[in-house]
Amino acid sequence: MAPNTAPPALWPAPHASGAVDATVHVPGSKSVTNRALVLAALASEPGWLRRPLRSRDTLLMAGALRAMGVEIEETVSSSSSAGGGTGEAWRVLPTGLRGPATVDVGNAGTVMRFLPPVAALADGPIRFDGDPRSYERPLHGVIDALRVLGARIDDDGRGALPLTVHGGGALDGGPVSIDASSSSQFVSALLLSGPRFNQGVEVRHTGASLPSMPHIRMTVDMLRAVGAQVDTPESGGEPNVWRVTPGALLGRDLTIEPDLSNAQPFLAAALVTGGKVLIPDWPSRTTQPGDRLREIFTEMGGSCELTEYGLEFTGSGAIHGIDVDLGDVGELTPGIAAVAALADSPSTLRGVAHLRLHETDRLAALTKEINELGGDVTETADGLHIRPRPLHGGIFHTYEDHRMATAGAVIGLAVEGVQIENVATTAKTLPDFPELWTGMLGQ
Numbered sequence: 001m002a003p004n005t006a007p008p009a010l011w012p013a014p015h016a017s018g019a020v021d022a023t024v025h026v027p028g029s030k031s032v033t034n035r036a037l038v039l040a041a042l043a044s045e046p047g048w049l050r051r052p053l054r055s056r057d058t059l060l061m062a063g064a065l066r067a068m069g070v071e072i073e074e075t076v077s078s079s080s081s082a083g084g085g086t087g088e089a090w091r092v093l094p095t096g097l098r099g100p101a102t103v104d105v106g107n108a109g110t111v112m113r114f115l116p117p118v119a120a121l122a123d124g125p126i127r128f129d130g131d132p133r134s135y136e137r138p139l140h141g142v143i144d145a146l147r148v149l150g151a152r153i154d155d156d157g158r159g160a161l162p163l164t165v166h167g168g169g170a171l172d173g174g175p176v177s178i179d180a181s182s183s184s185q186f187v188s189a190l191l192l193s194g195p196r197f198n199q200g201v202e203v204r205h206t207g208a209s210l211p212s213m214p215h216i217r218m219t220v221d222m223l224r225a226v227g228a229q230v231d232t233p234e235s236g237g238e239p240n241v242w243r244v245t246p247g248a249l250l251g252r253d254l255t256i257e258p259d260l261s262n263a264q265p266f267l268a269a270a271l272v273t274g275g276k277v278l279i280p281d282w283p284s285r286t287t288q289p290g291d292r293l294r295e296i297f298t299e300m301g302g303s304c305e306l307t308e309y310g311l312e313f314t315g316s317g318a319i320h321g322i323d324v325d326l327g328d329v330g331e332l333t334p335g336i337a338a339v340a341a342l343a344d345s346p347s348t349l350r351g352v353a354h355l356r357l358h359e360t361d362r363l364a365a366l367t368k369e370i371n372e373l374g375g376d377v378t379e380t381a382d383g384l385h386i387r388p389r390p391l392h393g394g395i396f397h398t399y400e401d402h403r404m405a406t407a408g409a410v411i412g413l414a415v416e417g418v419q420i421e422n423v424a425t426t427a428k429t430l431p432d433f434p435e436l437w438t439g440m441l442g443q
């Protein structure tokens with residue numbers, strides 16, 4: 001399942017001739033869409049996803065669930081009982097999960113981590129494979145935990161893909177301890193399927209740190225919204241322990257929020273050009289980590305207003321460095337690093353050592369690519385020091401990482417002659433990126 005090996009094209013990143021002034025409709029959240037698909041597949045009645053994200057990661061999730069017997073009908077609706085308006089809607093009809101099946105995870109953390117527990121509930125063997133990088137991304141938390149909870153899994157002993165889950169039609173469940181310091185998705189994966197385990201699940205995180213807490217809150221919120229009972233450290237439970245009670249899940253009619261992490265490059269464009277960008281439908285309450293951008297990009301020199309129309313973000317013309325712990329919002333790091341490289345003072349980005357195991361080693365990739373444009377970035381044990389320098393054009397390599405591509409595009413707004421290698425890699429979560437970007441610039 002190797003990705004296309006043709007030489008990746010170079011995309012001349014548009015240079016901004018002035019301040020941007022645009023409204024950008026950002027497609028649905030990857031993290032919400034893929035959780036909604038899993039929960040709908042585990043439910044005891046049909047459900048709807050309205051305005052789902054259609055991207056490589058979500059199509060891989062849908063394809064995997066279909067391979068296990070779930071029906072997903074794609075429709076274009078003209079009205080929505082959930083108030084979602086016109087647009088695409090997916091109707092999910094949960095059926096008995098079954099193998100044999102093969103799942104291509106691509107390089108989607110959500111697919112490779114959320115689906116092995118689902119496969120353990122299926123009847124028959126489910127083989128998991130993916131892009132070469134998926135073999136290197138940590139999965140031990142899910143594999144070891146599932147074995148403790150009663151699953152039979154064949155792997156090569158590295159705690160990673162490829163592997164086969166021999167689903168037995170049901171799983172005992174119960175208490176399990178894991179070290180989720182390399183990915184919050186281990187916790188989310190076990191909680192999402194937990195209501196369907198015979199004894200539910202009690203997940204205890206034993207590691208020193210736990211990244212991406214908002215994504216765990218997203219899991220808990222979405223589980224509760226389909227009727228699951230979840231006890232969390234925040235609801236008075238023990239620190240680092242989550243408990244899910246066994247029970248049936250409801251089918252839901254859910255309109256997916258825009259992906260706020262994918263709104264990042266467009267907000268960054270307002271900051272970098274001293275312009276203005278409106279993101280319609282920015283939720284007033286959300287668990288998405290991208291909501292932290294309101295605070296982070298304000299500290300870096302912009303200002304924002306959340307109104308009934310969405311989030312209006314305005315750059316002042318000045319870009320300031322920042323010292324910030326991004327452990328909760330690690331996926332925002334590439335975009336923040338790009339802005340920091342253009343700032344009027346140095347930045348320190350901390351708390352993101354686990355990014356070395358993301359789509360690529362993001363700390364190494366950002367350091368190398370910004371420095372090759374004349375920058376001065378050094379890696380620390382858990383992040384980056386960024387000292388802004390005058391940058392020049394050149395090729396910005398992307399390592400099949402969607403967020404490297406969008407980070408390079410942000411730098412290209414301010415620096416002439418930046419060429420993004422393989423901008424098509426944005427298809428992982430934002431296939432329309434080049435069109436949205438040139439649309440924003442009025443090109």
Ligand SMILES: O=C(O)C1=C[C@@H](OP(=O)(O)O)[C@@H](O)[C@H](O)C1
Binds near residue numbers: 031212
């Ligand atoms: O659960 C999720 O949807 C995600 C959790 C985070 O993973 P890590 O905790 O592995 O960083 C995040 O970086 C990823 O983009 C999406």
Ligand SMILES: C=C(OP(=O)(O)O)C(=O)O
Binds near residue numbers: 107108110403429
């Ligand atoms: C880390 C990311 O993705 P994944 O879901 O593959 O972990 C990301 O989107 O930044």
